[in-house]
Amino acid sequence: MDPQPIAQLLQLSLDPKQHKQAEASIKQKESEPAFSLALLQIVASDSFPLQSRLASSLYFKNFVKRNWTDVDGNYKLPEDEVVAIKRELIGLMVSVPSAMQTQLGEAISVIADSDFWERWDTLVDDLVSRLTPDNTIVNNGVLQVGHSIFKRWRPLFVSDGLFTEINHVLGKFATPFLTLLANTDRLITENQSNKDVLQQLFTTLNLQMKLLFDLSCQDLPPAFEENLPAIVGLLHKYLTYDNPILHTDDEAESGILEFVKSGIFEVLTLYVLKFEEDFHTYLGQFVQSSWHLLTNVGTETKYDILVSKALQFLTSITRIKSHAEAFNSEGTLGEVVEKVILPNLSLRESDIELFEDEPIEFIRRDLEGSDNDTRRRAATDFLRQLMEQFELLVTQVVTKYINHYLSDFSSSPKSNWKSKDTAIYLFSSIAAKGQITAAEGVKSVNTNVNVLQFFSTNIAEDLTSDDTHPILTVDAIKFVYTFRSQISRENWQQAFPLLVKHLGSSNYVVYTYAAIAVERVLHLAAEDMQPVIARSDITPLAKDLLQHLFTLIQKDSAPEKLQENEFLMRCVMRVLISIKDGVLPICDMVVRNFVNITKVIRHNPSNPRFYYFHFEAIGALIRFAAPSQPDVLENAIYEPFAAIIQTDVQEFVPYVIQIFAALLEANPTRPLSDFYRSLLEPILMPNFWESKGNAPALVRLLTAMIPRAADDILKNNQLEPILVIYQSLISKKATDSQAFELIECVLGTFPSAALENYLVSIVQLMLQRLSGSKTESLTQRFIRFFHFISAKDDRGLGTDFFIQLTDKIQHDVFKQLYLSIILPDTQKLSRPYDRKTAVVSFTKILANSEAFITRYPKGWALTCEALLKLLINPPVPPKADDMIPDQDTDDVGFGVGFTPLSTCRRPPVDPYPEISDIKSWVGITLKDADARHGGRISKCVQERLSEQARETLVAYMSG
Numbered sequence: 001m002d003p004q005p006i007a008q009l010l011q012l013s014l015d016p017k018q019h020k021q022a023e024a025s026i027k028q029k030e031s032e033p034a035f036s037l038a039l040l041q042i043v044a045s046d047s048f049p050l051q052s053r054l055a056s057s058l059y060f061k062n063f064v065k066r067n068w069t070d071v072d073g074n075y076k077l078p079e080d081e082v083v084a085i086k087r088e089l090i091g092l093m094v095s096v097p098s099a100m101q102t103q104l105g106e107a108i109s110v111i112a113d114s115d116f117w118e119r120w121d122t123l124v125d126d127l128v129s130r131l132t133p134d135n136t137i138v139n140n141g142v143l144q145v146g147h148s149i150f151k152r153w154r155p156l157f158v159s160d161g162l163f164t165e166i167n168h169v170l171g172k173f174a175t176p177f178l179t180l181l182a183n184t185d186r187l188i189t190e191n192q193s194n195k196d197v198l199q200q201l202f203t204t205l206n207l208q209m210k211l212l213f214d215l216s217c218q219d220l221p222p223a224f225e226e227n228l229p230a231i232v233g234l235l236h237k238y239l240t241y242d243n244p245i246l247h248t249d250d251e252a253e254s255g256i257l258e259f260v261k262s263g264i265f266e267v268l269t270l271y272v273l274k275f276e277e278d279f280h281t282y283l284g285q286f287v288q289s290s291w292h293l294l295t296n297v298g299t300e301t302k303y304d305i306l307v308s309k310a311l312q313f314l315t316s317i318t319r320i321k322s323h324a325e326a327f328n329s330e331g332t333l334g335e336v337v338e339k340v341i342l343p344n345l346s347l348r349e350s351d352i353e354l355f356e357d358e359p360i361e362f363i364r365r366d367l368e369g370s371d372n373d374t375r376r377r378a379a380t381d382f383l384r385q386l387m388e389q390f391e392l393l394v395t396q397v398v399t400k401y402i403n404h405y406l407s408d409f410s411s412s413p414k415s416n417w418k419s420k421d422t423a424i425y426l427f428s429s430i431a432a433k434g435q436i437t438a439a440e441g442v443k444s445v446n447t448n449v450n451v452l453q454f455f456s457t458n459i460a461e462d463l464t465s466d467d468t469h470p471i472l473t474v475d476a477i478k479f480v481y482t483f484r485s486q487i488s489r490e491n492w493q494q495a496f497p498l499l500v501k502h503l504g505s506s507n508y509v510v511y512t513y514a515a516i517a518v519e520r521v522l523h524l525a526a527e528d529m530q531p532v533i534a535r536s537d538i539t540p541l542a543k544d545l546l547q548h549l550f551t552l553i554q555k556d557s558a559p560e561k562l563q564e565n566e567f568l569m570r571c572v573m574r575v576l577i578s579i580k581d582g583v584l585p586i587c588d589m590v591v592r593n594f595v596n597i598t599k600v601i602r603h604n605p606s607n608p609r610f611y612y613f614h615f616e617a618i619g620a621l622i623r624f625a626a627p628s629q630p631d632v633l634e635n636a637i638y639e640p641f642a643a644i645i646q647t648d649v650q651e652f653v654p655y656v657i658q659i660f661a662a663l664l665e666a667n668p669t670r671p672l673s674d675f676y677r678s679l680l681e682p683i684l685m686p687n688f689w690e691s692k693g694n695a696p697a698l699v700r701l702l703t704a705m706i707p708r709a710a711d712d713i714l715k716n717n718q719l720e721p722i723l724v725i726y727q728s729l730i731s732k733k734a735t736d737s738q739a740f741e742l743i744e745c746v747l748g749t750f751p752s753a754a755l756e757n758y759l760v761s762i763v764q765l766m767l768q769r770l771s772g773s774k775t776e777s778l779t780q781r782f783i784r785f786f787h788f789i790s791a792k793d794d795r796g797l798g799t800d801f802f803i804q805l806t807d808k809i810q811h812d813v814f815k816q817l818y819l820s821i822i823l824p825d826t827q828k829l830s831r832p833y834d835r836k837t838a839v840v841s842f843t844k845i846l847a848n849s850e851a852f853i854t855r856y857p858k859g860w861a862l863t864c865e866a867l868l869k870l871l872i873n874p875p876v877p878p879k880a881d882d883m884i885p886d887q888d889t890d891d892v893g894f895g896v897g898f899t900p901l902s903t904c905r906r907p908p909v910d911p912y913p914e915i916s917d918i919k920s921w922v923g924i925t926l927k928d929a930d931a932r933h934g935g936r937i938s939k940c941v942q943e944r945l946s947e948q949a950r951e952t953l954v955a956y957m958s959g
Contacts, residue, residue: 003038005029007048010055026059036063036077037084043100044092057096057103064107069114071692071734072773086111090126094141101144109148116149117168123149124172131176133183136200143207146173150214158218166218174215174223178231181208185234195245202246202256205238209263213270220275232282239264239289251300252350258306265290265309272316283323290314295339301350304375311344311378315385324389333386333397341383342401344375345429346422347471355471359508360564366478367516376425383429387446395430395448402426406458417469420458424475427454428482439886440485440524451486455479463498470507477502477510481517484524492532496521500541503548511552515571522574523886531578538575539582546575546586550593554600563601563610573617577884577903581624591636594618598640605651612899615655619903620884622659626666633663634675645682650691654898657683657697662904664704672708680709684721692734693898699729699738700906703745710749722746723758730765733773740766740781744788752796760808767809770821779825784834786822787841791911799841799849818859823866833908835875840912842867843922846937847929853936861944867922868952874918878908923956930957 006029012022029035042048042056064085067076075082089111093104116123130142150169156162184204191197212231215221224231239261248255254262268286271279290310297303318324327333354362365374387394405423409416431451433444445451462468462476480487480495487495499521502514524532538545553568563569576583576590583590597614605611618637626633641656664676682688683698702722706713713719722742729739743762747755755762766782790799806814826842829835845852845863852860884902915921930937937957941950 001032001034001038003041003045003048006035006038007042007052007056010042010059011049011052014051014055030063030067033078034081036060036067036081037088039063040085040088040092043096043104050097053096054099054103057100061103061107061110064110068111071732073114086115086120086123090123090130090142090145093145094130094138096141098140101141105144105148108145109152112149113152117165121168124169128172128176131180134187136197136204139180140200140204140207143204143211147207147210147214150211153214154217156218162218166215170215170221170223174221177208177211177215178223178227180204181212181234182230184208185237192243193245198243198246199256202260206256206260206263209260209267212267213263216267216270216274220271220278225278228278228282232279235264235267236285236289239286239293248302251302254302254305258302261293262306262309265306265313269309269313269316272313272320276320280323283317287314287317287323287326291340294344299343299348299350305373307344307375308373308378311340311375311382314340315378315382318382318385318389321389324386327386328390328393330393330397333390333394336386337383337397337401341379341426342422344379345383345425347418352471355509359512362509363512363516363567380425380429383426384432387430388433391446392448395446398426398430399449417472421471421475424458424472424479428479432482436482441482441520443485445483445486451483452491455483455487463495463502470505470510473502473505473507473510474513477513477517481513481520484517484521489526489532492521493537496533496537500545503545503552512565512567515549515552516567519567519571519574522578533578535578535580535582539579542575542579542582543586543589546572546590546593549575550597553597554593557600559601559604560606562597563605563607563614566607566609566613569610569613569617573613573620573903576617576620576624579624581628583621583625584628587621587625587629587632590621591633594621595636595640598637598644602640602644602647602649602652605649608651611652611655615652615659616901616903618659619662619901622662622666623903626663630663630667630670634673637663638675642679645679650693653691654693654697655901657694657701658901658904661697661701661704662901662906664701665906672705672712676705677709677712680705680712680718684718684725686724686728689725689728695729695735695738696898696900699742703741706745707749714750714754719746719750719754720758723762726762727765730769733775733778736769736778737781740785744785747789747797748792748795759805763802763805764809767806767813767817779821780828783822783825783829784837786817787826787834787838788911790841791837791844793844793848799845800851803851803855815856815859818856819862823862826866827869831908832875832878833910835870836877836915836918837911839867839870839875839918839922840915842870843925846940847925853940857944860940861946861949864941864945864953865949868949871919871922871956877910919956920959923959926953927957 006026009022009026009029013019013026015022039056039060043053043060045053048056070076077085089104089108093101093108096104112120112123127142127146130138132138153162153166184201188198188201188205191201212224216224241257243257246255246257272283290313294307294310294314297307318327327336351362354365366376383394383398402423405419405426409420409423413420427449431446431449431454432442433446434442436442459476459479462472463480468476477499480499496518499514499517503511503518505511505514522531522533522538526532549568549572553565553572554562556562594614594617601611601614622633637659641660644652644656660676660679664672679701683702689695689698702725706722713722723746726739726743726746729735729742747762752759766785769778770782786802789797789802792798793801803814806817826838829838842863846860846867852863884905886902926937941953945953
């Protein structure tokens with residue numbers, strides 16, 4: 001394939017005026033043979049402009065992410081192309097500039113996720129063979145590749161497969177790695193005055209520190225254990241190393257020296273936490289060096305990551321009781337607070353500048369869990385760990401400093417406001433115990449301090465005063481947000497309006513923190529599980545509150561600015577969840593704002609958290625307003641949502657389809673409107689199902705539409721396209737569950753005559769999947785499908801119908817399926833309505849199946865025993881509730897994929913609402929069938945059942 005046209009298109013894609021057209025043209029070429037190899041040719045060739053080469057490396061990475069394997073791990077590219085990529089990629093990466101190395105390294109990581117090590121067992125040998133004594137560019141490329149692959153081990157749980165992979169790597173890589181480490185040390189010593197060479201060598205050393213962590217993250221490698229004195233010596237040497245030619249003039253950006261030392265601290269922390277027994281004799285020198293570094297390092301921002309890693313190391317030391325004892329005295333703790341905690345806890349000018357100039361960045365760093373590499377967070381964690389070891393002593397020492405700073409503030413509040421900020425941070429650090437949870441804030445407090453008294457004496461005034469420094473106002477809001485579980489419902493009645501008031505602040509950080517606090521407090525429940533802020537208290541405020549939040553969100557109409565602040569949209573969502581159908585009087589205003597925001601952000605989706613909360617909020621509106629105002633909502637959202645589907649805004653499409661489905665489901669008896677009829681044809685197009693994120697949402701929408709559009713579907717010959725979709729879904733592990741959902745809807749809706757030509761193929765595809773790649777979830781889904789069919793013998797389906805179908809695929813295959821899968825695994829069904837369907841299914845087999853009387857007489861008894869087991873604990877319908885689970889966005893997998901909306905979740909539907917007493921129904925059904933079939937059931941009971949089963953079933957039938 002000629003790479004020249006692709007290179008030209010890549011160059012055009014860099015032009016904002018032509019990028020969409022150019023990207024579309026490149027997309028068309030993706031299906032041509034050797035496309036990926038042409039991209040690599042562009043990256044490799046100096047004859048192409050550097051920008052084109054970089055764009056090609058980026059496109060190659062994204063191409064590999066999309067096209068390397070399918071969900072079952074099978075290659076999507078031709079075999080020869082796969083082999084060629086693996087053969088060429090490493091050599092190319094180690095020879096190109098660093099910006100391209102980064103992109104290719106990520107591509108290698110994607111390939112390794114799928115193929116390493118069994119399908120790419122030559123990789124480590126290839127890497128080792130390329131290591132050189134003195135070529136830092138090549139070595140850095142090799143190390144970058146190694147890190148991009150081995151870092152995958154860090155979060156993984158222990159398994160035999162994981163250790164087999166690690167041992168495979170260590171057997172080939174550990175010794176050459178240690179040799180290179182020693183060689184890097186030697187070259188640094190030889191090049192002390194050569195700035196360019198030294199920079200490259202420290203880049204090598206930085207990568208080696210990352211790999212030292214990667215290779216040790218699960219267990220201490222034997223080669224490292226044997227060479228631990230040499231490794232420790234090298235770590236200490238470079239932790240204390242300094243060379244003026246590596247210093248940077250930039251006060252904000254960390255230099256390579258800071259990164260290397262930060263990497264060393266990460267390794268030290270790992271070794272303390274995991275290998276303390278092997279490492280404890282070496283710790284003293286590192287504690288001393290850390291102390292020296294922390295008491296001498298500057299306050300510039302460029303040192304922040306280094307300081308935070310040093311503090312994290314000391315925190316890990318303090319977790320070990322024997323090492324923590326070194327701090328167990330009032331004098332030592334006073335020195336720790338004064339020389340280490342306070343300098344890193346106190347506000348700096350750079351923090352104030354960030355507050356004023358980049359408020360959203362200030363908030364992200366300051367929020368719980370989002371500022372792990374800030375000095376404040378690390379100093380707070382260190383202090384809390386000390387308090388965990390010596391609670392009373394630390395409380396006494398720190399309280400003196402808190403009182404000192406509060407006194408300093410009181411002497412001159414205007415000029416000494418920073419002192420109060422420090423005091424509040426110190427108090428919060430020692431007052432909170434355990435983890436600060438996202439749902440409830442601080443759940444356990446230090447009994448040696450009085451949180452509520454500190455609040456009333458020092459915090460409340462900053463919530464009520466209009467003359468407080470904005471940072472102190474934020475501190476006050478954050479205090480009540482952090483300790484929200486410690487404040488009683490009665491006190492919240494007074495405090496909540498103050499939070500709402502601060503939404504009206506002109507300061508970005510203040511009103512954002514107010515929104516964060518309001519949202520969390522509305523989510524907070526008391527011990528009686530009722531909301532701390534009652535619905536009746538928030539509903540009268542809702543109109544003004546929501547309108548104000550929408551105004552703040554839309555203050556800047558640029559798409560990227562409008563969606564910058566997800567905290568405001570999360571607050572909108574929470575207010576709507578809290579007021580429920582209290583939104584009805586203001587539905588027009590709310591939906592109008594949602595539509596306006598959607599129209600803006602669809603042009604440039606840039607903040608996944610914002611648009612996730614945006615659609616969750618719309619979902620809440622649908623949930624509570626759609627049952628009574630469907631037309632208002634349909635008319636409002638149709639145009640912008642249809643435009644999203646037409647222009648294929650991939651980030652939004654799965655959300656939009658869920659909203660459409662929820663809107664339709666909200667009125668189950670309503671005829672299908674023209675609005676939805678117009679959607680049917682486009683959503684049946686095969687290309688619409690190609691994105692893996694669309695399928696779950698599309699199946700939900702389609703299954704909501706099919707029962708109401710059955711006549712139109714048959715008239716317009718649209719049944720076959722639906723079955724083609726089923727065929728595609730059932731073939732993939734990621735979507736087989738949706739395939740069953742879709743086909744159950746089809747079989748439950750259309751008459752058997754319409755499906756006659758397809759029924760054998762439908763079931764045959766299921767059996768092929770079961771025999772080819774059987775999984776627990778697939779098995780359970782097949783069992784649910786069988787019971788769905790078996791229970792509907794009154795609709796022309798039923799067990800005998802299913803047996804006839806499977807006979808056409810393979811004679812008597814049903815016997816094997818029933819005995820090995822359906823009977824034993826039905827007991828594993830966990831959802832109440834699935835178990836209820838299984839009870840109905842087994843009962844109808846006993847009552848009505850001719851095959852189980854004549855062809856499978858032993859099966860009748862086995863079925864009866866399985867039914868009686870289910871009835872020991874009869875399925876109880878789940879309680880209807882209006883609870884919406886709180887989704888932690890740290891756990892949400894954002895991207896172009898499927899993210900379910902909690903506010904739009906489909907409630908479980910009872911397939912047999914007419915059956916209220918399931919045991920009684922079983923007895924009546926069997927008794928009626930016995931009479932209908934001339935005593936056949938009674939005869940089977942007497943001849944085929946054990947004495948215990950006979951007595952139990954007779955009791956049901958005579959009850």
